[in-house]
Amino acid sequence: MSFRGIIIILSLFVLGVAFSGFAAYSETVVHPKEEVTIDAKKLVSQNCAACHGKDLKGDVGPNLHERGQLLTEETIAQIIHDGVNGKMPPMGGGGLKNDKQVEAVAKYIASLGDQK
Numbered sequence: 001m002s003f004r005g006i007i008i009i010l011s012l013f014v015l016g017v018a019f020s021g022f023a024a025y026s027e028t029v030v031h032p033k034e035e036v037t038i039d040a041k042k043l044v045s046q047n048c049a050a051c052h053g054k055d056l057k058g059d060v061g062p063n064l065h066e067r068g069q070l071l072t073e074e075t076i077a078q079i080i081h082d083g084v085n086g087k088m089p090p091m092g093g094g095g096l097k098n099d100k101q102v103e104a105v106a107k108y109i110a111s112l113g114d115q116k
């Protein structure tokens, strides 16, 4: 291989390393907020406790510790999204702003049964 060929390959290598370093750097700097974890417990006390009780053991709405044990995460997410027969209002798009928050709350409610 010619000397020029080696120089070209070497500089491509150096450029590649520099670029991947830059890409990794810009990723962590540009999207720091996406790393913030969702505080499901807080969302529940803000959006569900008014009807399901401060300790979620029932008030206007049923005891979520008991329901959490019987229902799957998917079903709970569906209920949060759609509400129940006009008796519970749909909560997605209200206090819970996106599917990620709905999923986090559903997971939390489903786990309540395990904590007993």
Ligand code: HEC
Pocket (backbone or CB within 6 Å): 044, 047, 048, 049, 050, 051, 052, 060, 061, 062, 064, 067, 071, 076, 079, 080, 084, 085, 087, 088, 089, 091, 096, 105, 109
């Ligand atoms: C305005 C009052 C109200 C709010 C706010 C509310 N709920 Fe409800 N919820 C109810 C009522 C009433 C029922 C019972 C409906 C029925 O009679 O089947 C219910 C039922 C449910 C059920 C189904 C229980 C079952 O076994 O059928 C789940 C799960 C549930 N709520 C979770 C939540 C979660 C999670 C939140 C917060 C994101 C929430 N609810 C907010 C009033 C409310």
